[in-house]
Amino acid sequence: MLEARNLTKRYSSIAAVENVSFTIRPGQILGYLGPNGSGKSTTVKMLTGLIEPSEGEILYRGKNVLKNRLWFSRHFGYVPEEPHLYTHLTGREYLQLVGRLRGMEKSILERKIETMLDLFGLTDFRDTQMSSYSKGMRQKVLLSAALLHDPDVLILDEPFSGLDVTAALVFRTLLQALAAEGKMILYSSHVLEVVEKVCSEVLILHRSRVVANDSVARLRDLRSSSSLEDVFSQLVMHEDASAVASQMIAVMRG
């Protein structure tokens, strides 16, 4: 079980994340939602150890992750929000780098790389530097890198960004299959339709704080809404979207 307790991150005196708590049990996919700047990526970075929380703790199988970073890093796979990767490497070289840094045996690693590149339709581009890859192709490489070492926890920050419909569908199904195998998945996204279909529970952040944390069905019932999008709008949107759009058009003509 992965548990975050009262996670807080402050930059100077400004809180990017404040008192966020959640639990992900084996087999659970937690949808992590919120508007831009609400603190989603900051939470993800705290979970992965890229930044230190100002307060709070993260527990994995009862152990404090902050004190056992190395141990925890062997158990999770991570897909970052932005496809930051070493684009001067080829897709295959990048996956080799990740696998070797994770200490994987060469023969197993090579077999996995070949198969994953093949499944993602990247075989023809495996020896091409990633600088010429499209965003979707880079995202496929990142997804492959996150899955290479068969992690128990998957931390995904906008994982479908740039993926084509087929790849997104395959990956959505894969996520559900992984959850069925008992993996713990944190799924941070803006795409509410996908979250609604994939996640068993959702957590909604607004202005750095948790404003909802429950199952999708229960949230819909509680807010008397027909979709997660409606729930989200009720909780975090305080401005009239059509009014903003009208103002935009006025500026364009202006």
Add this chain to the structure above:
Amino acid sequence: MRERYKAWLEATHGPLFELHRHYARRLFESDLITSPDDLRRVVITCLAAVASLGFIVPKLYYKKYEYLGLGPNVDLYRRAIYADQLFFVVMTMLGIAALVTFRWDSLFPNREDYLILRPLPLKLSQIYFAKLTTLTALALLVIALLAIPCASSFASVISGSHDLAPSWQEMPAQVVATFCAGIFVVFALALLQTVLMNCLPLQWYARASASVQSLLLVAILCAIPWAVDLPNAVQWIDLRPAWSLYAPPLWYFAVYEKLLGRADSYDSMLAVRGVLAAGCVLAGTILISLVSHRRYARRIFESAVQTRRSRLTLVEWFAERIAHGSRESAILLFALRSLDRMKQHRMIRLVYAGVGCALVLESGIGVLLTGAFNKGPIHHGAVLDAVFALPLMLFFFLFTGLRYAFRIPVDLRANWLFRLTAPDAILERRRAVRLIYIGFALLPALAATAPFLLMVMAPWHGVYAILFAGLIAVLFIEHELENSDTIPLTCSYLPGKRNILHTGIIYWFVVFVITTVLTALEAIGGANPVRASLVILFLTFLAWRSLPTITVDTPQLRFDDLPEPAVATLGLSGE
């Protein structure tokens, strides 16, 4: 007036002006430059430094010409002027060649330029020629800053008792000759790239272009010590050997002579050749560009992405076999591939290696020219010091070049991978980096200089010099490994931390000081075979002691963090 100029500069002008403005800004863009303010400072400092060279000329030459002017030898006076004029021409050519070679990729638009600019209402020819003319304009500005103050200062300095021509003639002649030489260099390099671009398949072009750039850079750096010696060429300056027909600096020196009306028929022929050559490369570049710029843009867009095996296949194969484990091989291969593929890092290594090679060649040739070697193996004196310094000097330049390149991240934001997967890879990092330092600094330095050392010194002296340099190199490598805790090319050189000029100056100064001190110590130790053996034993002991120690305070590697980006929203969430 200043406000009006500023307002004019900030206003929007036509597409060509805006394109030139865009390209001019990008000319100086580099990860090594920290901020727009720093960029402005570096550019102004460099241009001011170039311009101020002209004001150093009187200081450098006044005494010389005053002394020569007091003597009766008008011919010596004339030959001294000729040698100095040739020096100015050659240095201008080398300086401009270095500038254009450094910005080799800025001569013509690349894929990124077309991707950004093509959707805008601009013609392909505007995108193409604006880039070419921006670098050309910068080169001409540098020539002007270099030539005009130098020419006016020099003309006034040489207007002594044996004056050959009035200053008002000397100065424009020198400026025109320098401009012709500069134009020849700029457009010869542009033409070379145009020809490569049009004749080679695109996937070969990138590689060939990088190789040509590397060769040119090393050649330029190697030519500088030779050029610096030109003011001493009074003995042979009047000679016109057959090869002068193919020596562009002599063409433009002849242009200077022709403009002053002092050229004989051979000089006139060389001058015509020089003017024709400048005109031909200029016309050739423009004509080929006019004909091919559309095809060039089309090729860049339409060429299929080529897949290819790494050219480091053999090195990679070897690296995989000598690496101790998967993490070590991962770090080693990452560093090797990055050093090979990243232009900026390759350029840094090339500059350091080029300077090292140039100094070693200069020293080596100097040793041979002294004739000390003709009397048998070199045993003592300044020549012995010079020979001792060769492997150390080359090693230090290769080593510091690598060390500096390692500190510049390939992509700082991508280092999350290492932070997640290898924060504890202290030993693996150390072994991988050690292998690179040995393979790309120590062994090449020894391999390049050992035959020369063994040739000019007694065998025991040669072996001593090689062992001394090797062991000192090992000590430096181990010291560096112990005092750094970052994976190469992943972090540490955050923009704004250090000024690039300061860094370069400090590094090179340290290299010269260390080489001088160590060479002196080496010479003292190498007085006789017994003392030399003791020195080698002592150094071996130190190197052995330095190998197994790990005194890193923290068990984790260091990674610099970027500040979190500010998130600006449309305000739809009410923020």
